[in-house]
Amino acid sequence: xxxxxxxxxxxxxxxxxxxxxxxxxxxxQVPSTNEFAAFLRINPATANKGVGLLVDSGxxxxxxxxxxxVARGAGDRLLAERRERFGDEYLAPLLAEARKLGIxxxxxxxxxxxxxxxxxxxxxxxx
Amino acid sequence: MTPVIHTRxxxxxxxxxxxxxxxxxxxxxxxxxGLLGRNGAGKTTLMSLLTGQEFAxxxxxxxxxxxxxxxxxxxxxxxxxxxxxxxxxxxKVKHVLRSAPWFFPNWDAAFANAxxxxxxxxxxxxxxxxxxxxxxxxxxxxxxxxxxxxxxFDEPYLGLDAVAxxxxxxxxxxxxxxxxxxxxxxxxxxxxxxxxxxxVLLIDAGRIIVDAPTDELRGSAVNVVGGRDAVDxxxxxxxxxxxxxxxxxxxxxxxxxTEAERTAARSAGLELTPxxxxxxxxxxxxxxxxxxxxxx
Numbered sequence: 001x002x003x004x005x006x007x008x009x010x011x012x013x014x015x016x017x018x019x020x021x022x023x024x025x026x027x028x029q030v031p032s033t034n035e036f037a038a039f040l041r042i043n044p045a046t047a048n049k050g051v052g053l054l055v056d057s058g059x060x061x062x063x064x065x066x067x068x069x070v071a072r073g074a075g076d077r078l079l080a081e082r083r084e085r086f087g088d089e090y091l092a093p094l095l096a097e098a099r100k101l102g103i104x105x106x107x108x109x110x111x112x113x114x115x116x117x118x119x120x121x122x123x124x125x126x127x
Numbered sequence: 128m129t130p131v132i133h134t135r136x137x138x139x140x141x142x143x144x145x146x147x148x149x150x151x152x153x154x155x156x157x158x159x160x161g162l163l164g165r166n167g168a169g170k171t172t173l174m175s176l177l178t179g180q181e182f183a184x185x186x187x188x189x190x191x192x193x194x195x196x197x198x199x200x201x202x203x204x205x206x207x208x209x210x211x212x213x214x215x216x217x218x219k220v221k222h223v224l225r226s227a228p229w230f231f232p233n234w235d236a237a238f239a240n241a242x243x244x245x246x247x248x249x250x251x252x253x254x255x256x257x258x259x260x261x262x263x264x265x266x267x268x269x270x271x272x273x274x275x276x277x278x279x280f281d282e283p284y285l286g287l288d289a290v291a292x293x294x295x296x297x298x299x300x301x302x303x304x305x306x307x308x309x310x311x312x313x314x315x316x317x318x319x320x321x322x323x324x325x326x327v328l329l330i331d332a333g334r335i336i337v338d339a340p341t342d343e344l345r346g347s348a349v350n351v352v353g354g355r356d357a358v359d360x361x362x363x364x365x366x367x368x369x370x371x372x373x374x375x376x377x378x379x380x381x382x383x384x385t386e387a388e389r390t391a392a393r394s395a396g397l398e399l400t401p402x403x404x405x406x407x408x409x410x411x412x413x414x415x416x417x418x419x420x421x422x423x
Contacts, residue, residue: 004349004401006342007322034304041296042322043159044304046342096394 007042011050019059019070020078030060030068130189131156131277131309132177137186139172146172148333149186156276157307161324161341163317163408169333170313171210174279178207190277203232206275208266210282214254221250223265224272231273238302239272245294259286267295271302277309284316292316296323317405327404331412341404348407352378353397361392368410380410 018024033051037044051068054060059074098108130153139147147169154160164170175181176188179195179202188194195201214223224243228234243250246264254262263285270278284292300323303310314320327344329337337344348368351358358377369380380402384392392399402410 004346006345008342034301037304038297038301040322041300043325043341044300045158045325046322049342 007046008049008053011036011040011042011047012053015051015054016059016078019074020082022075024070026070026072026074028070029066030070032067129156130154131191133187133189134177135187137173137176137188138184139176139181140184145333147176150330150333150335152328152335152338154277154309154311155326156309158325159303159310159312159323161317161320161327162311162313162330163327164330165412168330168412170330171281172333173330174207174281174311174313178202178205178279180207203230204276205279206231206270206273206277207279208270208281208283210285212266216255218254219251220248220254220257220265223254223269224250227269227273231275233274233276235272235274238274239268242268242271242298245298246291260288260291261286263287264291271295271298274302274306274308277311279311279313281313282315283312284314292319296320299323317408318403321404329408329411336411344404344407346401347383348380348402348410349382349384350378350380350400350402351392351397352376352400353395357395357397361395361397369413380406 015024015030019026024030030051031039033047034044036042036047036051040047051060055062055068059071059077060068061071062068095105095108098104103111132152132154134153135151137147137150138145150173162170162173172181176183177190177195179190179197182196190201191204193201195205220243224236224239227239228236246261246268248261248264248268249257252261254265257265263283264287267280267283267287270280270283284295287295296319299310312320312324321341324341326340327337328335351361353361353376355372355375355377358379362379362381365381367379367381371378378400384399389399
């Protein structure tokens, strides 16, 4: 666990990541808060708070007496949100570091292309 | 939520020393609390007061709305696992487990037996022949299997190896999830239990100096690391909890920064590192030793 962020927020992010990666498909059941608590060795109230965040934002929904499920469209919604934050979260620090090292924007663009062509990972196709 | 434990201005003096000094706290039902503090800070005295094993010099205590002192109705709902529990001389492990149901109406014998094999305890060995770790394991088993609505563990891990401590934390979490209750865990191994605690009480020289949800405490302090001048400029006018230096490099612990302040720190070339709950507790209680000795 990351010390700088509240754990419930990290739980929410973990579930979000699983929804984006497809590990938790839409309409599939999410582990119970007690299962999360036991697996991650955290207080069940904390796990409950994290799951609650996602219920409040409509990414998960409750089926009474059965459990928690991933809402339809949750994956696309999360992808859109993450793409919107991509600039602030990833590009801004990248640019700051590049400036510090005296790499200008053109050189940076060239570096990105070179690195991209030498790595084999292909971007995940959007469905 | 109704508090299961409530104290007002609770004080216990031994001569001129106030072991517990004006403590006013409320503990909610079905939460796991961490009672943290240095040796001699007053943790054990406070728990002894709350379980009616010590008498208050002044102030009020309510447990389930009543005074716990010589109150059977309250005490049968409370379990206090002490670091130095005494047993009758010829008691074996099995005698302890057999007598526990007399004190604890919720006692689960099957759960206790499962824990005995988890901890690999010899049932026929005399309590006084047990190793320190095995002795602690008996306490842990009684504390868990009693399922008392309020359970105090006072440094329950003494002598327990890392595997046994993990068994304790795992069984506590699993059983708490199924049978919610109020747990007060006093411990020095803060990093090990930080994620289990919902709320932290930090006691120092008899006074409660932190009474806050664990979530709030995480990220409530941050280390600012960098060149001496840059750190000094950034921390000017701020309360610095702790400062360390090596050569021109300085690390200063300050309280929570806003997002704008974090950005400002980074663009000033400073590195920000998180402060764990354990480090925070050390920072908050390390400076007071001198004062404590002077006032004692």
